[in-house]
Amino acid sequence: MNSRDAVITPRRALNGRDRVTLITGGAGFVGANLAHRLLSEGRRVLVLDNLSRPGVERNLAWLEENHSTGLDVMVADIRDAAAVARAVARAEHVFHFAAQVAVTTSLADPREDFAVNGLGTLNVLEAARAQPVPPSVLMTSTNKVYGGLEDVELKLEGQRYRPVAADIARHGISEARPLDFHSPYGCSKGTADQYVHDYARSYGMKTVVFRMSCIYGQRQFGTEDQGWVAHFLLRALDREPITLFGDGRQVRDILFVDDLVEAFVLAQRNIGKLAGGAFNIGGGPRNVISLLDLLDQIEVLEGERPATLHEDWRTGDQRYYVSDTRRFETATGWRPAIDAQQGIERLHRWLRQMRAEPAAAARKAGQRRPLLAMTGR
Secondary structure (H helix, E strand, C coil): CCCCCCEECCCCCCCCCCCEEEEECCCCHHHHHHHHHHHHCCCCEEEEECCCCCCHHHHHHHHHHHCCCCEEEEECCCCCHHHHHHHHCCEEEEEECCCCCCHHHHHHCHHHHHHHHHHHHHHHHHHHHCCCCCCEEEEEEEHHHHCCCCCCCEEEECCEEEECCHHHHHHCECCCCCCCCCHHHHHHHHHHHHHHHHHHHHHCCCEEEEEECEEECCCCCCCCCCCHHHHHHHHHHCCCCEEEECCCCCEEEEEEHHHHHHHHHHHHHCHHHHCCEEEEECCCHHHEEEHHHHHHHHHHHHCCCCCEEEECCCCCCCCEECECCHHHHHHHCCCCCCCHHHHHHHHHHHHHHHHHCHHHHHHHHHHCHHHHCCCCC
């Protein structure tokens, strides 16, 4: 998609006096939830998205259905520097979520992965730096910037890995951990992470990085490569087998999307004192779960245990990753409010509802296409 292809929905055109919150990748799972929160509070939001990920048109239709004012949509690719510049010129704050999100995809096509994650982020930063008063920028990075964590000694406790070191077991992985990019995805996100961090240092911009663990919740259409909690639930609902890579005992701290959205709001509110910082964001030690733990909970929710297939460990997979969120908690007062069991039950209910209404959802998604006058690359 080139700059001529990027269009703003004619339902409400921007003008020179408007200042918006720009969300790149704003039709995605996280972006749609944040947009809904901001729009509900009376904020003006510009969503920039190329609509390439399955399910995002349903998210966009849902936003338009629930918000008759305040929402603008630009259909554009983050690699299109001219389109990004036009969007950023209207922004007082940028939440940069647009990304290539799968390790497996990055291994198959590392050049494409870098173009989206590395160059796309640089487009956002340069567009922001060019403004008379640069907007603040928050980028979502990943725990993969810490590599495979092979030096963290682990032991088995039941069906979970647990660190031998008491401090890590109690608090998780902190921002003091050395960066160790692993996989092309880790390299591209790590590159973007460091550019965002350095633009605060080199240019005095107000930038923040969230190094995120596993996020889950409503509006998520998970796949095998990304969004594993939703993916497991969807496979169970469809009575399809679930593939476990590794032994299933690998551990993550999962964070419900509503709690993540609250962290975004607090970060923007405290952008002055957070600028230049990188923060580990996840459910923390209170919301630790293994793949086998999730299968146990699905068995309770569905009344039967999903069938499983087994494959070897994947490149870059961490046997243990739990976020030490104390730095962000101390700075903002944030705490996750929704525990893992409650959040999984909420997502399960939402996915069942979506399964019950596929025709209606498809109609709503299809009805919005003419409004955007979309064109392909």
